[in-house]
Amino acid sequence: AQKITQTQPGMFVQEKEAVTLDCTYDTSDPSYGLFWYKQPSSGEMIFLIYQGSYDQQNATEGRYSLNFQKARKSANLVISASQLGDSAMYFCAMREGSDKIIFGKGTRLHILP
Amino acid sequence: ETGVTQTPRHLVMGMTNKKSLKCEQHLGHNAMYWYKQSAKKPLELMFVYNFKEQTENNSVPSRFSPECPNSSHLFLHLHTLQPEDSALYLCASSQVGALFSGNTIYFGEGSWLTVV
Numbered sequence: 019a020q021k022i023t024q025t026q027p028g029m030f031v032q033e034k035e036a037v038t039l040d041c042t043y044d045t046s047d048p049s050y051g052l053f054w055y056k057q058p059s060s061g062e063m064i065f066l067i068y069q070g071s072y073d074q075q076n077a078t079e080g081r082y083s084l085n086f087q088k089a090r091k092s093a094n095l096v097i098s099a100s101q102l103g104d105s106a107m108y109f110c111a112m113r114e115g116s117d118k119i120i121f122g123k124g125t126r127l128h129i130l131p
Numbered sequence: 132e133t134g135v136t137q138t139p140r141h142l143v144m145g146m147t148n149k150k151s152l153k154c155e156q157h158l159g160h161n162a163m164y165w166y167k168q169s170a171k172k173p174l175e176l177m178f179v180y181n182f183k184e185q186t187e188n189n190s191v192p193s194r195f196s197p198e199c200p201n202s203s204h205l206f207l208h209l210h211t212l213q214p215e216d217s218a219l220y221l222c223a224s225s226q227v228g229a230l231f232s233g234n235t236i237y238f239g240e241g242s243w244l245t246v247v
Binding site: 051053055060061062063064065068109111113117118119120121122123124 | 166176225236238239241
């Protein structure tokens with residue numbers, strides 16, 4: 019069964035608008051971590067933001083924020099004031115246990131000028 | 132500059148060749164990973180090494196052979212590969228054992244492999 023679900027294979031957003039990338043997860047472990055990564059066409063995976071399952075507040079890193087809704091098991095990424103350089107693949111990931119991290123299928127984001 | 136370096140960045144090999152991918156992390160982490168990313172599938176976890184011990188082998192064919200001589204180095208030895216093994220191979224590292232410290236997983240830039 020898929021543990022990380024990203025339902026948006028592709029999105030087109032106008033530059034300077036905010037964008038929300040969806041991610042839902044499935045786990046029975048009360049302790050877990052959630053991550054978002056950006057992958058530009060060059061292939062490198064760039065860490066964006068992290069949310070721990072016991073964190074009381076939503077994580078924020080500059081223009082990135084994570085809308086963590088624990089009861090709904092969702093961890094959506096919000097990018098404010100999108101820029102052309104934000105065009106990339108975005109992956110949601112979850113750490114279960116101590117060393118295993120699994121990824122969703124990704125969302126390809128296109129920022130339009 | 133990434134704390135995880137992979138070589139080579141690009142590799143073209145024949146199906147009868149033997150080659151190796153190398154990964155080195157400079158972050159002091161105790162866990163290292165190999166992921167495979169192909170066009171038709173999502174990011175797939177292949178192997179996990181925790182304190183040099185293999186803790187995950189995600190049903191990977193034996194033509195892929197990992198080696199972790201120490202916590203800073205990880206190799207992926209390749210032999211008799213198939214064209215469908217052509218993909219981006221990503222190495223990563225993390226510090227395990229402290230789940231709530233934001234100990235994320237850091238990736239190298241990847242090795243693009245083409246099997247002809």
